[in-house]
Amino acid sequence: MVRVYQYQPFDRTFVNERVAEFRDQTRRFLAGELSEDDFRPLRLRNGLYIQTHAPMLRVAIPYGMLSTPQLRMLAHIARHYDRDYGHFSTRQNIQFNWPKLEQVPDILAELATVEMHAIQTSGNCIRNVTTDHFAGVAADEIEDPRPWCELIRQWSTQHPEFNYLPRKFKIAVTGAAADRAVSAVHDIGVHLVRAADGAIGFEILCGGGLGRMPIIGKRIREWLPQGELLAYLEAILRVYNRHGRRDNIHRARIKVLVKSLGVAEFARQVEREYAANRSFAPRVSAAQIAHLRTSFTPPAYLQLRDTDPTAGAPAAFVAWYRHNTRAHKVSGYRAVFVSLKKHGEAPGDMTSSQMLGLADLADRHSFGEVRVTHDQNLVLADVPQHSLAALHHALAELGLATPNIGTLTDMIACPGLDFCSLANAGTIGVAKQIHAQFDDFDYLYDLGEIQVKMSGCMNACGHHHVGHIGILGVDKHGEEWYQITLGGSSSGEVSLGEVIGPSVPKAQVAATLALIVEVYLERRQDADESFLQTVRRLGLAPFKERIYAEDAVAA
Amino acid sequence: MRKTLWRRELRADGWRYPGESGDGQPVLTLPELLQAAAEGRVGPAGVGVSLGPTDDVELLAPLIGRLALIVVQFEKSGDGRGFSQAQLLRQRLGYGAELRAGGAVKRDHLFLLARCGFDAFDLEPGEDLHAALTQLERYSVAYQGAADTLVQPRRREGFAA
Numbered sequence: 001m002v003r004v005y006q007y008q009p010f011d012r013t014f015v016n017e018r019v020a021e022f023r024d025q026t027r028r029f030l031a032g033e034l035s036e037d038d039f040r041p042l043r044l045r046n047g048l049y050i051q052t053h054a055p056m057l058r059v060a061i062p063y064g065m066l067s068t069p070q071l072r073m074l075a076h077i078a079r080h081y082d083r084d085y086g087h088f089s090t091r092q093n094i095q096f097n098w099p100k101l102e103q104v105p106d107i108l109a110e111l112a113t114v115e116m117h118a119i120q121t122s123g124n125c126i127r128n129v130t131t132d133h134f135a136g137v138a139a140d141e142i143e144d145p146r147p148w149c150e151l152i153r154q155w156s157t158q159h160p161e162f163n164y165l166p167r168k169f170k171i172a173v174t175g176a177a178a179d180r181a182v183s184a185v186h187d188i189g190v191h192l193v194r195a196a197d198g199a200i201g202f203e204i205l206c207g208g209g210l211g212r213m214p215i216i217g218k219r220i221r222e223w224l225p226q227g228e229l230l231a232y233l234e235a236i237l238r239v240y241n242r243h244g245r246r247d248n249i250h251r252a253r254i255k256v257l258v259k260s261l262g263v264a265e266f267a268r269q270v271e272r273e274y275a276a277n278r279s280f281a282p283r284v285s286a287a288q289i290a291h292l293r294t295s296f297t298p299p300a301y302l303q304l305r306d307t308d309p310t311a312g313a314p315a316a317f318v319a320w321y322r323h324n325t326r327a328h329k330v331s332g333y334r335a336v337f338v339s340l341k342k343h344g345e346a347p348g349d350m351t352s353s354q355m356l357g358l359a360d361l362a363d364r365h366s367f368g369e370v371r372v373t374h375d376q377n378l379v380l381a382d383v384p385q386h387s388l389a390a391l392h393h394a395l396a397e398l399g400l401a402t403p404n405i406g407t408l409t410d411m412i413a414c415p416g417l418d419f420c421s422l423a424n425a426g427t428i429g430v431a432k433q434i435h436a437q438f439d440d441f442d443y444l445y446d447l448g449e450i451q452v453k454m455s456g457c458m459n460a461c462g463h464h465h466v467g468h469i470g471i472l473g474v475d476k477h478g479e480e481w482y483q484i485t486l487g488g489s490s491s492g493e494v495s496l497g498e499v500i501g502p503s504v505p506k507a508q509v510a511a512t513l514a515l516i517v518e519v520y521l522e523r524r525q526d527a528d529e530s531f532l533q534t535v536r537r538l539g540l541a542p543f544k545e546r547i548y549a550e551d552a553v554a555a
Numbered sequence: 556m557r558k559t560l561w562r563r564e565l566r567a568d569g570w571r572y573p574g575e576s577g578d579g580q581p582v583l584t585l586p587e588l589l590q591a592a593a594e595g596r597v598g599p600a601g602v603g604v605s606l607g608p609t610d611d612v613e614l615l616a617p618l619i620g621r622l623a624l625i626v627v628q629f630e631k632s633g634d635g636r637g638f639s640q641a642q643l644l645r646q647r648l649g650y651g652a653e654l655r656a657g658g659a660v661k662r663d664h665l666f667l668l669a670r671c672g673f674d675a676f677d678l679e680p681g682e683d684l685h686a687a688l689t690q691l692e693r694y695s696v697a698y699q700g701a702a703d704t705l706v707q708p709r710r711r712e713g714f715a716a
Binding site (some may be wrong): 010013014017018020021025038041042124154155157158159160161162163164165166238241242246276277279280282 | 632638671698699709
């Protein structure tokens with residue numbers, strides 16, 4: 001059984017009609033019947049950018065869920081239409097960097113055969129909804145968020161009123177106590193919460209975002225009954241669509257509207273619209289959501305007991321088990337990270353052979369399902385503990401078992417200057433420099449959890465503001481420099497990093513990180529105090545002092 | 556003469572937009588209409604009004620039954636505000652007469668405009684009837700309910716239309 005949402009004939013008809021429309025639009029553009037200015041918003045809404053070298057096609061992976069036939073199709077596309085690899089993004093999507101424009105309609109038609117598309121992966125519209133990569137398997141979950149994600153996917157797909165917003169619009173949904181979807185820096189964060197009487201509803205955050213004006217979302221609704229979700233989202237979108245700024249692209253996100261009106265006034269306008277639209281807004285019935293839940297029923301777990309797979313196991317397996325696997329709510333199972341952060345490789349990249357190999361492993365060990373994380377790794381969510389040794393061996397052969405999840409080298413990096421026309425900086429080169437500097441795994445493990453997040457420009461695709469260590473590429477007179485922030489965090493107590501001082505030249509980024517973690521090791525209270533805790537306790541001063549000392553690298 | 560697509564046909568327009576000269580029944584701007592209404596100069600029927608992207612459509616509520624034409628002017632193609640204005644006019648204000656998209660209206664926007672309740676379109680020079688009709692019939696399904704009757708929105712199995 002395929003464990004992602006399965007298309008009804010309705011969905012299939014819609015996606016096929018969309019492919020036919022884009023095929024016609026592409027033909028008109030290539031024939032000179034449609035100008036570049038008129039084609040741009042159309043191609044963007046079908047995932048197609050024009051990049052540094054070639055078009056870039058971003059394919060939607062709704063809330064990060066992939067079936068193995070879908071993963072095999074991505075491998076096929078990488079192999080036949082691209083240069084044999086794809087890049088997983090922080091929106092849980094995949095990007096192909098080398099397709100030919102005239103072949104894109106064919107790619108979309110092939111994707112449609114496995115119930116995939118590239119709709120609304122760019123443009124000023126509602127983008128791919130994202131969620132917790134441990135949805136359905138996390139012990140701290142209040143309710144599985146995926147049926148709600150699918151509901152939002154359907155509602156937002158070619159929404160007639162909200163397809164031409166002032167700016168892009170991102171929604172994340174979480175159903176657990178821990179926020180593993182960075183929801184606080186989304187235009188809307190939807191949290192499933194349980195009331196004192198046991199009822200489950202939503203808390204709604206609005207106005208978060210990164211980019212040039214990083215800001216943490218504010219709660220505008222403490223409690224929303226489940227059936228009201230779409231009605232309330234429509235109210236937010238309508239207020240934004242009518243009143244969001246359109247005169248300046250840098251002031252057009254909803255966060256600017258929320259900030260300029262003030263949260264209370266913004267929330268009041270949303271409530272007013274929500275009340276006024278009562279007779280027309282969509283409502284979700286219990287039967288409808290029950291139907292959507294049938295797409296996300298738990299797989300046929302075996303009755304297994306928890307074991308300790310590390311007992312007597314080789315050191316390489318033990319390290320991988322400790323760092324790349326996580327507890328599962330069902331006894332006898334683990335959730336497994338597939339690391340796309342092999343040292344020396346671009347973070348988030350995967351070759352077609354790796355995709356095909358992983359699809360086979362997912363079929364064998366994890367009910368034929370793969371998930372994409374917002375930090376550019378993959379997850380096999382339901383692996384029996386007795387399969388772990390075999391899985392580790394096979395993943396290692398594919399180069400997908402680097403035991404670095406949660407460590408400094410498990411970093412987020414956008415594609416940067418090598419591919420993106422917006423970037424100031426070559427993030428992939430810097431990532432490799434950091435891999436080389438921190439290639440001693442015992443040292444990485446001693447450092448504990450450190451999230452490094454790197455963006456090649458202000459647009460912050462690499463989420464640098466919420467990295468424990470954030471790295472931002474800046475252009476200084478045509479040279480690449482890097483601004484470093486400390487103390488950001490995307491979960492728990494969400495915070496934005498503070499700039500540590502003047503930016504450092506490209507060649508010194510890894511050496512600067514080495515100085516930062518050196519201060520941490522010297523100054524932490526004990527091995528239990530994490531890097532983030534130490535930064536929060538000490539502030540920036542001791543780090544600054546070391547980095548900008550006269551004989552230090554950055555001086 | 557402006558060509559307007561209305562009910563699957565191109566027709567010569569008998570209205571005169573604000574700023575235009577010549578014959579034809581005048582279309583007022585929203586401030587002009589509100590001023591006329593305040594002075595008791597608005598007739599009981601057959602009135603036309605033209606809206607810009609920042610005009611608040613809810614101000615038309617007291618006059619809605621007298622209007623025979625509302626033109627929503629798109630200064631830039633794909634300005635999303637016009638889509639919300641149309642939905643509000645059709646749904647909240649219950650406007651039933653001609654609702655026209657004017658200005659920078661592109662063929663590729665026609666389907667979504669129609670879904671929001673527009674039933675008339677000023678086509679750009681060079682656009683032909685056949686192409687416009689093809690675009691209006693591009694989709695047979697939609698996930699959402701809206702102001703139109705173009706397609707059957709999904710109402711079964713899980714989706715709230």
